[in-house]
Amino acid sequence: MRPSTQVQNVVALDAEVAAALRAQLAEVADSVVLAIIDEVPSYAGALTGRMGEVIRNAVQLALGGFLTLASQQGLEAPRAPAMEGAYQLGRGEARSGRTAEALLAAYRVGARTSWHDMADTAVRAGIDASQLASFAELVFAYIDELSAASVAGHTDELESSGRVRQRNLERLARALLNGAPADAVNAAAERADWEPPGALTAVVLPESQVSHALTALDPRTLQPTDEVPGLPEGHASLLVPSTGSATARRTLLRALRGTDAVVGPSTPWLEVAGSHRRALRCAALGLSGLVDSDDHLAALVLAADAEARAELRARVLAPLADLRPSTADKLTDTLRSWLLNHGRRDAVAEELFVHAQTVRYRVQQLREVYGDRLEDPAFVLDATLALA
Structure with missing residues (x-):
């Protein structure tokens, strides 16, 4: 369900300020996109190809709609195109497998970056102090509306076609952990429209830390939702795509900093059940903080029997x-x-x-x-x- 617009701030930017901001629109949009790539790991490889063009267009449309709104004398500036673009962006992100948390993180980065760049331009163009304060309020109120529209689109997509895909992803995760035959797992991946990576790494972590972790992990990460045998109470499992390289493992461990995750070994994706078993055995050692099971092989051997x-x-x-x-x-x-x-x-x-x-x-x-x-x-x- 699309949210209605609620922005109540009036700025009525001077013509010179509005012109200066509009001249910098494409440059600000590029800065926002680059900041999102740099600071939100889920978008590291997402801004190329068709989806990248969709995201860039959505950013430019949103900024253009904001400048139109900020330049008006009243509240009648049309915002529907930008809100519809944000709504459709949310639906597309759900179809791409990215979480609402990752989407909101992108909006937070976008709000900070766009405000920094536009405020700098507005000050150079001679905006007065009272207008600058109203301008700041409008920026963040407008971003709140855009993010709400995107979350609504994300939710609607998951509640329709996304719900079917989510069930298929859950079946795929279950097949992988149960050691189903390769042909059955490949068929499950195809039904879920999930592109198999070169390798998968099992991660066991507290349920309370899952949402935070997912914002920093590959959007193809699988999360089994059925009861997983051997999983400690209050914990969840994630199956994280990887290339299997040492660099990829360091990247994964960096993404999980600040959590109490136990990271299993990287294995060929069809063999991730072995990675999950080792992560569970390592979790049973009672270690604290972020735990790389590769650092505790001797302890795992000694604890095996x-x-x-x-x-x-x-x-x-x-x-x-x-x-x-x-x-x-x-x-x-x-x-x-x-x-x-x-x-x-x-x-x-x-x-x-x-x-x-x-x-x-x-x-x-x-x-x-x-x-x-x-x-x-x-x-x-x-x-x-x-x-x-």
């Missing part, structure tokens, strides 16, 4: 069982540090905050208990895994 690891630890430490608990604890800490520091006495002393001679004494105790096993590669491997 908790019962087996506990049994291995008990077997490795069995020779210490007859010692006093305090002595056994100290020797356990020393054995762990001695293994991880490859027997470097000074490094062990520094890690344990003891004198190097104390380390020497404890290692001698370990040799008395374990004997030749401390030189056995198989035992060293078992002990390292058990105590790491």
